[in-house]
Amino acid sequence: MNLMLFSQIRKQSEFSKYLEGKNTGHKRINKYAKHCQYNEAPINVSTMCTLYVNTVFKQSNFFRVQHALDKSEVYTQYTSMLVAYWKVLLKNLAFSLFVPSCLYLMRSGVCVDGVHVIKQCVQLERILPEASTLDLYGIQKAQFTHTKNLILKEIRQNDSQELCKRIHSMYLEISRYGDTTL
Numbered sequence: 001m002n003l004m005l006f007s008q009i010r011k012q013s014e015f016s017k018y019l020e021g022k023n024t025g026h027k028r029i030n031k032y033a034k035h036c037q038y039n040e041a042p043i044n045v046s047t048m049c050t051l052y053v054n055t056v057f058k059q060s061n062f063f064r065v066q067h068a069l070d071k072s073e074v075y076t077q078y079t080s081m082l083v084a085y086w087k088v089l090l091k092n093l094a095f096s097l098f099v100p101s102c103l104y105l106m107r108s109g110v111c112v113d114g115v116h117v118i119k120q121c122v123q124l125e126r127i128l129p130e131a132s133t134l135d136l137y138g139i140q141k142a143q144f145t146h147t148k149n150l151i152l153k154e155i156r157q158n159d160s161q162e163l164c165k166r167i168h169s170m171y172l173e174i175s176r177y178g179d180t181t182l
Contacts (some may be wrong), residue, residue: 004134004139007137007139010062014061017059037157042144065127080140082103084174085118085167088166088167089163103124103128104119104124106120108120110155112156117160117167118151
């Protein structure tokens with residue numbers, strides 16, 4: 001989790017995304033200026049600024065929310081949930097393989113028959129890297145997808161309400177006793 005959220009690799013990836021947006025913004029304002037010159041229209045600086053800002057900040061960038069995050073709070077918030085999901089759903093799978101797939105499922109949550117088996121964590125939508133960049137963090141996409149499918153299969157094959165009860169009781173046990181031993 002640290003590698004995906006707070007590592008130097010993540011910072012470099014986000015900075016590259018920012019530079020890409022910046023270059024695209026320059027191209028858009030140059031295109032606008034050429035369009036105005038070709039049509040002999042006045043160049044509106046306000047329009048150029050708007051084009052540039054909207055283009056640069058079109059994609060969300062982790063740098064804008066990173067300063068507001070406390071590492072220990074993030075770890076505390078998600079570790080117990082991840083361990084509970086792992087112990088109930090796929091304990092036989094290596095925890096290091098389970099974590100990335102489960103985190104991405106937690107972004108939108110998993111609801112079966114109106115029961116939220118995996119709770120949605122809106123904050124993860126803002127702080128997780130794009131799934132297409134997971135190879136930068138040493139996560140193989142095929143393995144990631146396979147693990148995600150195994151989690152979903154396990155959820156589908158069991159009674160959703162029973163799974164929820166087991167996950168909740170495991171979460172309470174982990175929270176109460178601090179048992180995050182793997």
